Amino acid sequence: xxxxxxxxxxRYGAALFALASETKQIETVGADLQALxxxxxxxxxxxxxxxxxxxxxxxxxxxxxxxxxxxxQPVANLIQMVFDxxxxxxxxxxxxxxxxxxxxxxxVVTGTVTTAVALxxxxxxxxxxxxxxxLGVKTAELTSNxxxxxxxxxxxxxxxLVIDGTVATKITKLRxxxxxx
Numbered sequence: 131x132x133x134x135x136x137x138x139x140x141r142y143g144a145a146l147f148a149l150a151s152e153t154k155q156i157e158t159v160g161a162d163l164q165a166l167x168x169x170x171x172x173x174x175x176x177x178x179x180x181x182x183x184x185x186x187x188x189x190x191x192x193x194x195x196x197x198x199x200x201x202x203q204p205v206a207n208l209i210q211m212v213f214d215x216x217x218x219x220x221x222x223x224x225x226x227x228x229x230x231x232x233x234x235x236x237x238v239v240t241g242t243v244t245t246a247v248a249l250x251x252x253x254x255x256x257x258x259x260x261x262x263x264x265l266g267v268k269t270a271e272l273t274s275n276x277x278x279x280x281x282x283x284x285x286x287x288x289x290x291l292v293i294d295g296t297v298a299t300k301i302t303k304l305r306x307x308x309x310x311x
Contacts, residue, residue: 143227241288
């Protein structure tokens, strides 16, 4: 069975997080990964080029060396390792996994909140505090989405949890219950 990036990335992310924690380099490693993520986003063909059979191994290694040039040792080692093992395409997922582990360790959860109308700052802060308390974390960083089709109420998606208190969902459940009778 072939291992996908979704399976492999958490392994690399966990190992990198453990190493960064052990060596007290979480912030430095995080900053380097953020910079690497920006390079990958700004150069969409980079990862494809590093996997392309048309480019010589020496040419690919030169690109990898350029990526590693200013990175701290754990990040440089990660870049070289995923390249050597043919997992360079997993790099963005590994970076996301590392970020999620840093946020989890800091007691921060991210998510989205969907409402029919925009929330003001006070409402957003109150909702974030309530979600943080419910999930048992220090902080909930919620991104607001406005979707008039929810009619009213709030839908929160955070930490693999969906809390749906929207009027649209309640109407759908009521409709289903009435049709079932």
